[in-house]
Amino acid sequence: MLYFSKIKIITVFLITLAFVYLSFSNLFKFDDNFLKNKINLGLDLQGGSYLLLEIDNQPIISQTLQNKLIELKKSFNENSLKVKNFSISNNTIMFESDNLSIDQVEKILLDKESELNPYFEKFKTHQFVVENNANFFSMYLSDYGVVLLNSSSLDQAVEIVRRRVDETGTNEPNILKRGNNRILVELPGLDDPARIKSLLGKTANLTFQFVSNNEKDSFGTEILKFDNDLEEAIVSKRIILNGDNLIDAKPRMDTQNNETIVSFTLDRVGSKKFGKATSENVGKQLAIILDGKIISAPSIREPILGGSGQISGNFTFQSATDLALLLRSGALPAPMNIIEERSVGPDLGKDSIKAGIISLIVGFCLVVIFMIYKYKIFGLIANFALITNLLLLIGLLTLFGATLTLPGIAGIILTVGMAVDANVLIFERIKEETRKENNKILAFDSGYVKSRTAIIDANITTLIAAAILFLMGSGPVKGFSVTLGIGIITTLFSVYFIARLFTSIYVRANKDKGNLL
Amino acid sequence: MKTIEFNRYYKKFGYLSLILIFISLSLLIFKGLNYGVDFKGGTLIEIRIQNSDHSVSKVRDVFSDSNLPNLTVKNFGNDTDYIIKFQKQNLDNPEYINDLKNEVLKSFPDINFRRVENVGPKVSSELLKSGIIAISLSLAAMLFYIWIRFEWQFSLGAILALFHDVILTLGVFSLLSLEINLSIVAAVLTIVGYSMNDTVVIYDRIRDNLKKYADVNIFELSNQSINETLSRTILTSVTTLLALLSIFFLGGEILRGFSLAMILGVIVGTYSSIYIANPTLVRLNVSHDTVVKKEEEKN
Numbered sequence: 169m170l171y172f173s174k175i176k177i178i179t180v181f182l183i184t185l186a187f188v189y190l191s192f193s194n195l196f197k198f199d200d201n202f203l204k205n206k207i208n209l210g211l212d213l214q215g216g217s218y219l220l221l222e223i224d225n226q227p228i229i230s231q232t233l234q235n236k237l238i239e240l241k242k243s244f245n246e247n248s249l250k251v252k253n254f255s256i257s258n259n260t261i262m263f264e265s266d267n268l269s270i271d272q273v274e275k276i277l278l279d280k281e282s283e284l285n286p287y288f289e290k291f292k293t294h295q296f297v298v299e300n301n302a303n304f305f306s307m308y309l310s311d312y313g314v315v316l317l318n319s320s321s322l323d324q325a326v327e328i329v330r331r332r333v334d335e336t337g338t339n340e341p342n343i344l345k346r347g348n349n350r351i352l353v354e355l356p357g358l359d360d361p362a363r364i365k366s367l368l369g370k371t372a373n374l375t376f377q378f379v380s381n382n383e384k385d386s387f388g389t390e391i392l393k394f395d396n397d398l399e400e401a402i403v404s405k406r407i408i409l410n411g412d413n414l415i416d417a418k419p420r421m422d423t424q425n426n427e428t429i430v431s432f433t434l435d436r437v438g439s440k441k442f443g444k445a446t447s448e449n450v451g452k453q454l455a456i457i458l459d460g461k462i463i464s465a466p467s468i469r470e471p472i473l474g475g476s477g478q479i480s481g482n483f484t485f486q487s488a489t490d491l492a493l494l495l496r497s498g499a500l501p502a503p504m505n506i507i508e509e510r511s512v513g514p515d516l517g518k519d520s521i522k523a524g525i526i527s528l529i530v531g532f533c534l535v536v537i538f539m540i541y542k543y544k545i546f547g548l549i550a551n552f553a554l555i556t557n558l559l560l561l562i563g564l565l566t567l568f569g570a571t572l573t574l575p576g577i578a579g580i581i582l583t584v585g586m587a588v589d590a591n592v593l594i595f596e597r598i599k600e601e602t603r604k605e606n607n608k609i610l611a612f613d614s615g616y617v618k619s620r621t622a623i624i625d626a627n628i629t630t631l632i633a634a635a636i637l638f639l640m641g642s643g644p645v646k647g648f649s650v651t652l653g654i655g656i657i658t659t660l661f662s663v664y665f666i667a668r669l670f671t672s673i674y675v676r677a678n679k680d681k682g683n684l685l
Numbered sequence: 686m687k688t689i690e691f692n693r694y695y696k697k698f699g700y701l702s703l704i705l706i707f708i709s710l711s712l713l714i715f716k717g718l719n720y721g722v723d724f725k726g727g728t729l730i731e732i733r734i735q736n737s738d739h740s741v742s743k744v745r746d747v748f749s750d751s752n753l754p755n756l757t758v759k760n761f762g763n764d765t766d767y768i769i770k771f772q773k774q775n776l777d778n779p780e781y782i783n784d785l786k787n788e789v790l791k792s793f794p795d796i797n798f799r800r801v802e803n804v805g806p807k808v809s810s811e812l813l814k815s816g817i818i819a820i821s822l823s824l825a826a827m828l829f830y831i832w833i834r835f836e837w838q839f840s841l842g843a844i845l846a847l848f849h850d851v852i853l854t855l856g857v858f859s860l861l862s863l864e865i866n867l868s869i870v871a872a873v874l875t876i877v878g879y880s881m882n883d884t885v886v887i888y889d890r891i892r893d894n895l896k897k898y899a900d901v902n903i904f905e906l907s908n909q910s911i912n913e914t915l916s917r918t919i920l921t922s923v924t925t926l927l928a929l930l931s932i933f934f935l936g937g938e939i940l941r942g943f944s945l946a947m948i949l950g951v952i953v954g955t956y957s958s959i960y961i962a963n964p965t966l967v968r969l970n971v972s973h974d975t976v977v978k979k980e981e982e983k984n
Contacts, residue, residue, distance in 0.1 A: 539924070633875060
């Protein structure tokens with residue numbers, strides 16, 4: 169029936185009022201702490217940068233396999249098993265046992281309690297898959313082993329990325345894991361991410377290794393380039409100290425040479441190691457290596473015992489500051505690549521907001537005028553429902569703290585255009601019903617009832633499209649699906665509660681007049 | 686009210702639709718779509734140059750100096766705004782955009798970099814894949830929903846109409862070489878929703894009428910249903926188009942492709958509800974029994 173109980177009217181009124189309050193709270197600052205939620209502007213509207221980083225886990229996988237290989241060799245030795253021809257290729261460890269020990273080798277590899285499988289205790293599954301063809305064995309990381317390795321490196325990387333971004337003093341950065349090897353970094357207000365990009369692009373693996381003049385070093389040697397890519401040096405593979413032992417690093421001005429340097433402080437273990445190594449090797453050159461490149465290789469003039477030192481290397485103040493920052497925040501577990509980057513300047517954002525709001529107002533006015541032209545007084549009711557619909561929509565977005573993007577604004581405008589559909593369906597149905605039914609109230613009532621399935625089906629289909637977009641879309645497009653989807657819900661509310669309420673009041677008051685619609 | 690005989694033209698418009706679909710498919714196959722950086726990978730830079738002496742060719746010359754593969758430079762809305770696109774395969778160097786900016790700054794000291802988008806090949810192929818999945822998924826979901834709510838014949842008619850709309854819209858984008866980016870995928874999904882919405886309203890009426898009149902055939906009935914819902918169809922299309930035109934003309938360059946796709950979609954969607962979705966029901970000989978049998982089964 170076209171009838172509303174008092175309680176229903178009051179409830180509808182209160183709900184509407186609450187959302188109207190919420191939507192206006194975005195425009196004016198209300199001096200209360202009742203609700204602090206606000207609609208967030210997306211990066212495309214407020215300006216800012218979006219970076220998607222991918223971790224390259226191959227080095228970690230190789231390292232894990234190397235370590236496993238050493239472990240295997242040791243274990244086979246201890247058990248006096250004859251195993252030979254160890255090799256690693258395609259992320260697989262391969263070896264051969266002699267024919268007599270096949271069973272025993274297999275047993276050791278699969279034994280749940282063997283020290284080779286410390287993994288099993290914790291996760292109840294093997295880290296490696298073991299396969300053998302007669303005496304040829306191959307081992308590779310199990311799916312679960314890979315997942316675990318990825319997720320632990322992702323966790324570490326997120327932490328390091330957060331520290332680095334925080335250190336640059338960026339406002340409210342948003343750092344999120346994506347999938348199993350990606351990190352999303354959103355930097356509102358920062359439209360030139362060059363510095364952050366160069367900071368995040370570095371693994372910052374710092375090591376101190378001696379320059380080895382004779383190539384015969386018990387640990388082996390490697391040839392490394394200097395930072396300027398011009399010179400090279402032969403360096404011992406023995407790592408004296410790495411970045412893990414660093415507790416602080418700062419850029420400083422060396423007043424003697426008038427040169428910018430980075431000074432660092434080591435922890436207790438680091439100080440001891442560094443003290444010992446420098447005392448025993450006075451006169452030798454110590455290479456300071458960052459991500460496989462030598463920054464500088466000063467000669468040790470005297471033992472460094474205090475646990476602090478300095479790095480020089482033709483730094484500008486900026487590059488010294490960045491190096492200090494990288495050293496303070498620690499090394500990434502694996503190198504990262506930036507695979508997607510989007511940045512929007514603040515004035516494009518402002519232009520977009522302006523264009524969005526103008527087209528919203530114009531679109532809204534056109535629809536409103538058209539509805540009044542078509543339906544007169546009922547057009548007015550539909551328009552009133554449309555306005556509350558908009559306010560409800562904005563209110564709900566506020567309540568959820570949703571992010572408004574440019575396509576999101578387009579979604580709101582589209583909602584304005586499509587929202588009147590339900591009222592049009594109802595009004596057209598009522599027109600038909602009034603031709604058959606003289607009782608105005610009955611005609612209006614059946615108009616509402618008979619149009620209901622069409623309205624619900626029609627809106628659910630749009631809702632399905634919005635939901636799929638929400639699940640599959642990213643960034644600004646997701647914002648569109650949010651406003652479109654919420655818009656459908658507020659549309660149904662405004663049509664069935666607000667417009668119907670006013671229609672019922674009007675029809676009851678004028679039930680004896682001629683053609684209402 | 687005067688009744689328009691839509692059903693007299695079912696055949697003619699059926700052929701027209703077939704021809705249009707054929708043209709669109711040929712365009713899509715032979716000409717292809719103009720994918721933006723979202724789906725092709727590469728770099729897009731939007732710039733504004735206020736005061737210095739500039740023109741498309743001068744901007745192109747300046748950027749050409751940096752040796753960028755597949756460089757295109759276009760005006761973007763305003764005289765002062767340009768879109769620069771290129772394919773840079775080597776993304777390893779995080780500094781290269783910065784270096785490029787500094788290089789360009791020498792020629793245009795008052796340049797303003799409004800937008801930079803840089804999508805790697807891996808991400809772009811994933812985005813393309815997820816876009817295609819999203820559209821297929823939405824079509825499947827619609828098919829399923831209509832199948833539950835109506836009969837399979839209705840579901841088939843609706844889905845044919847949707848394919849028609851999506852293919853034609855993409856065909857126009859191919860014909861005009863308009864850029865396909867993420868927001869176009871959003872537009873296509875919305876078109877799917879809108880076209881479905883429109884079809885459902887007519888279908889709902891056909892179902893009502895089928896239940897009411899056991900002796901009228903579907904050919905007449907579909908026409909009657911179209912006419913009964915016609916004023917609603919026109920009104921809703923008009924208000925939606927008003928909103929979309931407002932976005933198209935006033936919403937800025939970024940939303941132009943999106944709103945154009947939607948405008949096309951609304952027009953094509955409205956047409957297909959009448960001339961694809963309905964003739965399908967006629968073809969499939971949907972009758973009073975089709976609808977009523979199911980009701981009885983339920984009881």
